[in-house]
Amino acid sequence: MTSSLLFNVTTFTYLVSMLLFFAFLASRAKALGTAGIVTAYAGLVAQTGAILLRWKESYDMGYGHAPLSNLYESVVFFSWTIVLIFALLDLKYKYRVIGAFVMPFALLGMAWAQLGLHSGIEPLVPALQSNWLLYHVVTCFLGYAAFAVACGISIMYLIKAGSEERGGSTPAGGLMGMFPPIRVLDDLNYRAIMVGFPLLTLGIITGAAWANYAWGTYWSWDPKETWSLIVWFVYAAFLHARFTRGWVGKKAAWLSIIGFAATIFCYLGVNLFLSGLHSYGGGK
Amino acid sequence: MTTDQRSFLNSLWDFFCSLKLTMFLLITLAVTSIIGTIIPQGTPPQEYLQQISPAKFKLYQALGFFDMYHSWWFILLLYLLTVNLVACSIKRLPHIWKTITQPVTVLGSGLEKSLSSVVSFKAGGEPEALQAKVSAFLKAEFAEPVATESDGARHLFAQKSPWCRLSVYFVHLSVIVIFIGTMIGSLFGYKGFVNIMEGESVAKAITRSEKEIDLGFSVLCEKFSVAFYDSGAPKEFKSILTVLENGKPVPGYEHVPVIVNEPLTYKGITFYQSSYGNAGEYRFLVTDLDGKNAVPVTVPATGSATLPDGSSMHVLETTPDIAPFSPGLSGPAANIEIHTRGGASERVVVYANHPELNMEHAKHHGTGPVIHFKGEEKRMYTGLQVAKDPGVWVVWLGCLLMVVGIFAAFFLSHRRIWVRIQHGTVTMGGNASKNQAAFQMFFDGLAEKLKSECSGEKR
Numbered sequence: 001m002t003s004s005l006l007f008n009v010t011t012f013t014y015l016v017s018m019l020l021f022f023a024f025l026a027s028r029a030k031a032l033g034t035a036g037i038v039t040a041y042a043g044l045v046a047q048t049g050a051i052l053l054r055w056k057e058s059y060d061m062g063y064g065h066a067p068l069s070n071l072y073e074s075v076v077f078f079s080w081t082i083v084l085i086f087a088l089l090d091l092k093y094k095y096r097v098i099g100a101f102v103m104p105f106a107l108l109g110m111a112w113a114q115l116g117l118h119s120g121i122e123p124l125v126p127a128l129q130s131n132w133l134l135y136h137v138v139t140c141f142l143g144y145a146a147f148a149v150a151c152g153i154s155i156m157y158l159i160k161a162g163s164e165e166r167g168g169s170t171p172a173g174g175l176m177g178m179f180p181p182i183r184v185l186d187d188l189n190y191r192a193i194m195v196g197f198p199l200l201t202l203g204i205i206t207g208a209a210w211a212n213y214a215w216g217t218y219w220s221w222d223p224k225e226t227w228s229l230i231v232w233f234v235y236a237a238f239l240h241a242r243f244t245r246g247w248v249g250k251k252a253a254w255l256s257i258i259g260f261a262a263t264i265f266c267y268l269g270v271n272l273f274l275s276g277l278h279s280y281g282g283g284k
Numbered sequence: 285m286t287t288d289q290r291s292f293l294n295s296l297w298d299f300f301c302s303l304k305l306t307m308f309l310l311i312t313l314a315v316t317s318i319i320g321t322i323i324p325q326g327t328p329p330q331e332y333l334q335q336i337s338p339a340k341f342k343l344y345q346a347l348g349f350f351d352m353y354h355s356w357w358f359i360l361l362l363y364l365l366t367v368n369l370v371a372c373s374i375k376r377l378p379h380i381w382k383t384i385t386q387p388v389t390v391l392g393s394g395l396e397k398s399l400s401s402v403v404s405f406k407a408g409g410e411p412e413a414l415q416a417k418v419s420a421f422l423k424a425e426f427a428e429p430v431a432t433e434s435d436g437a438r439h440l441f442a443q444k445s446p447w448c449r450l451s452v453y454f455v456h457l458s459v460i461v462i463f464i465g466t467m468i469g470s471l472f473g474y475k476g477f478v479n480i481m482e483g484e485s486v487a488k489a490i491t492r493s494e495k496e497i498d499l500g501f502s503v504l505c506e507k508f509s510v511a512f513y514d515s516g517a518p519k520e521f522k523s524i525l526t527v528l529e530n531g532k533p534v535p536g537y538e539h540v541p542v543i544v545n546e547p548l549t550y551k552g553i554t555f556y557q558s559s560y561g562n563a564g565e566y567r568f569l570v571t572d573l574d575g576k577n578a579v580p581v582t583v584p585a586t587g588s589a590t591l592p593d594g595s596s597m598h599v600l601e602t603t604p605d606i607a608p609f610s611p612g613l614s615g616p617a618a619n620i621e622i623h624t625r626g627g628a629s630e631r632v633v634v635y636a637n638h639p640e641l642n643m644e645h646a647k648h649h650g651t652g653p654v655i656h657f658k659g660e661e662k663r664m665y666t667g668l669q670v671a672k673d674p675g676v677w678v679v680w681l682g683c684l685l686m687v688v689g690i691f692a693a694f695f696l697s698h699r700r701i702w703v704r705i706q707h708g709t710v711t712m713g714g715n716a717s718k719n720q721a722a723f724q725m726f727f728d729g730l731a732e733k734l735k736s737e738c739s740g741e742k743r
Contacts (some may be wrong), residue, residue, distance in 0.1 A: 216671025
């Protein structure tokens with residue numbers, strides 16, 4: 001068994017899970033929802049195994065580092081954190097249908113990594129040889145993943161709120177009947193961001209601490225740093241918006257989606273389009 | 285003060301306290317910050333002018349886009365945000381402070397109506413005994429209660445983590461603490477760099493604004509080395525440094541290896557491995573096509589040298605053994621670039637062990653000169669970033685405050701429970717500052733338990 005094979009199994013499992021969730025949404029057969037979540041859990045277990053195996057493989061090759069060092073590894077890890085956060089949400093609130101809006105993000109990540117990115121295990125360049133790498137990447141990506149889940153929930157909110165506005169007061173019937181009430185979606189969106197925001201804050205702080213330790217500057221307005229601050233501002237605005245009457249519901253959902261778009265740009269756009277300290281994470 | 289003035293000041297105060305201003309500032313900061321990530325910051329003007337028109341350059345310069353995070357308007361936005369969060373905190377703090385320090389300990393009818401969780405039931409027995417029972421129950425299950433008698437009723441009040449209501453102000457305070465830390469750093473610290481040749485020492489650093497800074501001691505670079513992986517990717521850059529005071533090594537700061545991610549700190553000044561280079565020289569022998577008029581030429585690693593015929597050359601790279609690159613050949617070789625007086629330039633590999641190849645190349649290309657590689661003297665220097673930032677601990681303190689504050693603000697809740705015992709009726713009410721749904725479940729469980737305990741008394 002190699003990690004590469006296990007990652008392929010993971011990708012396939014996420015695909016099946018997503019399709020099961022779609023079928024669940026269409027058919028409203030409870031068994032399909034259960035099958036969807038069980039498959040997602042199986043994928044999470046397979047992926048956890050694959051990540052650990054890859055970690056071990058890097059030691060076997062004599063490089064020995066956590067699998068968090070290049071774009072392939074980070075996309076795979078991002079995918080893992082998304083399913084993890086979704087699993088935690090499921091354990092607590094049991095809204096299965098959210099899977100139909102979250103699993104596509106996880107699948108997209110895995111498919112892109114497996115099909116489009118260079119998956120070789122490479123030694124660490126001097127700049128990355130630090131334990132801070134682990135603290136920084138883990139906190140950042142758990143935060144990103146919580147925002148991804150919040151984004152999925154916000155999309156659900158907008159669909160449901162939109163259909164209710166069009167006069168579709170569909171009592172329990174139809175596709176919309178499957179969605180949690182918009183009040184619940186609004187609350188879940190807030191709760192996911194409530195998890196993501198402290199993690200992003202920790203991610204920025206661990207990054208600053210690392211930069212200070214490695215270069216003597218905790219903040220240098222590098223594009224990646226600046227974008228992480230932009231994301232932080234957007235979600236800080238979201239949280240303050242909760243205190244004002246006019247910014248719940250739809251506006252909050254849009255703010256959450258904009259926040260996730262900024263997150264994705266911070267993660268990928270900066271590496272692919274802008275130059276800076278984090279550019280080693282980009283390319284193939 | 286006239287009424288007009290007062291109403292103006294009031295509206296100014298309301299403006300700075302408003303959450304709308306907060307929203308505006310956060311979103312404006314987010315949007316404007318994008319500019320500096322698209323336009324390169326702090327590049328020399330010539331380079332901008334190659335990319336954009338002079339008119340655009342003037343406009344951007346006037347708007348401060350080339351150093352926008354230090355531009356007056358961006359700093360102004362940050363100041364406004366600070367004023368905003370201080371004003372908001374001042375406005376709301378007294379009320380919150382009162383809630384924490386002077387809790388309402390009596391469950392009056394007005395309070396009862398405002399609570400979402402209220403349970404009432406009959407319970408027999410003496411009021412004193414009942415109060416003792418409820419009091420012990422609250423202490424065991426929730427928190428130590430405060431007892432008050434009022435209007436012939438007995439009231440008990442218990443609360444948990446009231447101070448977590450302050451957490452959001454800690455987050456606000458932390459932002460200010462971080463700002464203070466950055467200011468201390470920019471006022472009393474500096475960032476610079478030094479290049480030290482192997483075997484030499486320096487006592488001064490150069491800041492980014494090209495100012496010389498006296499370190500107060502000197503740093504000796506004993507050795508610099510670089511290691512590579514098999515793939516050719518760099519593995520480690522390492523300087524061996526010794527700190528000297530009055531020319532003498534400082535105990536504990538001798539032969540310290542400094543690599544990327546492992547700096548050396550002495551007297552609040554930290555040295556970070558950042559670059560390196562070779563300041564040695566390459567030796568060549570230059571002859572005519574027929575091998576006569578041999579002239580030795582030395583080319584510095586960081587520059588170029590003039591050849592007898594007036595053209596110049598510099599070295600691109602060298603290898604101690606050419607064999608892995610050109611099978612059949614052996615020995616040292618250099619890849620050089622020659623610039624003729626006519627303005628032409630060409631790149632050529634010259635060898636130490638194969639003079640016939642050097643000759644052949646020169647003949648092939650015209651009249652010479654013929655260049656033979658003779659070897660090199662490597663002299664490495666290490667490039668170190670130098671930083672002093674006395675404010676950094678204040679920044680970390682602010683960060684710690686922020687993280688603790690955010691976690692407390694999101695995940696802790698001020699929970700309060702009131703009990704009134706009157707005319708054989710026990711009324712229990714409660715509320716939480718956050719997560720009402722979870723509190724409701726906790727409250728219902730607590731009420732059930734209390735009910736069964738009080739009815740146990742009757743039996």
